[in-house]
Amino acid sequence: MPEGHSVHRITRQFARNFVGRRVVLSSPQGRFAAGAAQLSGHVMTDARAVGKQMFLEFDNGLWLRVHLGMYGAWDFAGDIIMDATIAASNGRMGQTNQRGTDLDADPAAAVVLDSAGENSMHSIGAPRRTRVRMAEQEKEIDQLDTFPPDPVGQVRVRLLTDTVSADLRGPTACEVLDPAQVDAVMNRLGPDPQLDDTPEAEQRFVDTVRKKPTRIGLLLMDQSVVSGIGNVYRAELLFRARINPHAPGKSLTVQSLRALWRDWSHLLSIGVATGQMMTMDDLGDDAYKLAMKNRADRHWVYKREGLPCRVCGTHITLEEMGARKLYYCPSCQA
Structure with missing residues (x-):
């Protein structure tokens, strides 16, 4: 989807x-x-x-x-x-790494076709x-x-x-x-950071999650809680935050939920700019190009069941949650 x-x-x-x-x-x-x-x-x-x-x-x-x-x-x-906002970009097309910089490059050199022939840069x-x-x-x-x-x-x-x-x-x-x-x-939908990334939108997300005993892995897919997150972003956001997908929403700290909202805003902006769900930061040039060419190299846990975690080496787990496949590391996200 x-x-x-x-x-x-x-x-x-x-x-x-x-x-x-x-x-x-x-x-x-x-x-x-x-x-x-x-x-x-x-x-x-x-x-x-x-x-x-x-x-x-x-x-x-x-x-x-x-x-x-x-x-x-x-x-x-x-x-x-x-x-226009996409055409004006070049280099990494808005991929912001933890150093907060974008690479400048010849726009023609920025064109990267992935393994399915999809042009992620100038689609x-x-x-x-x-x-x-x-x-x-x-x-x-x-x-x-x-x-x-x-x-x-x-x-x-x-x-x-x-x-x-x-x-x-x-x-x-x-x-x-x-x-x-x-x-x-629209009033039934949760906040969308592309439309409203204000402290009020962040607080609405935090307050909604903190009231619910529902597992956070289900809450992130609930469009009345937060808008736009699907199966890929759910898995990747929770891994990046080291949050167990089975944790009840009300058990999570305000600090962890604020960080989760801000990371969603960050990844969504990258996705809008590049057309790809790039969820790995601080990649070197070669690793970045490889990741943009191959979806298997863009993610931490999504569709990596049975493979070693990129951080700890534990095999990634696959199970069903909310009638969708859930991927997570049972060690990093314990």
Whole structure:
């Protein structure tokens, strides 16, 4: 399932390519025809992400809410304009190590393809006529000969301007909401440090967790507690904090929860900047490039069951928690 960094990156592409422009909506699959008709022909006025959900506002006061879920993905096609905040970066694209520095490098040299062929540095690669898949990972599919391209697969909704299209497939949620309904959905979601990294948001997270007897490994996946954390970030955050995933929320100290929130803000910012869930700090140049090429080298414990812990050598444990796979070190996180 796409985690918070992916949804923020997708939303930034809508802000860059669709906001302020009149958009034609259709439902090639047919399942969203009525909803598409409510929004088609209107100007997109806002694009927001909160955790794993995104909200697109139109000038008739209605919003399109999308939750990608396990299988959802957006395909952007056409003369895509790369997000300015990402395009302006170079070198390590925002990977802040414990020394608090970024490496300066030739932007062309910063392009790193991972083992799946995904371009983590310039995944949108615009402006040129191309097609890009954006979900949990991002990948340039091909160059376009004609525009707009024919819909591929079961496209729930297509958004189309004169230069760019965006096709949505396989979402958990795709619906039209009025402002009151949008507020109701957003009010149910926990704080998202990409939107609000204030002391008040941090305190809200700490207070919520400290009230609950629920295991912290479940609380971090609860989007009403904190927005955007999925299975990868859960495992990595808890390892980095040396917190046992079975510890009740109310048993954790205020200091440890504040540190957990700040680390989530740190890792989320890296994910938004690079498009990758990079969770290892202070890597040298060669190790960093290796990690960006191979997902197995980007994480401390995720998908490393049975392998020795990178810190203590104890075999990483795999079990199920909340119907999802949980990875942790039984020694470092005792």
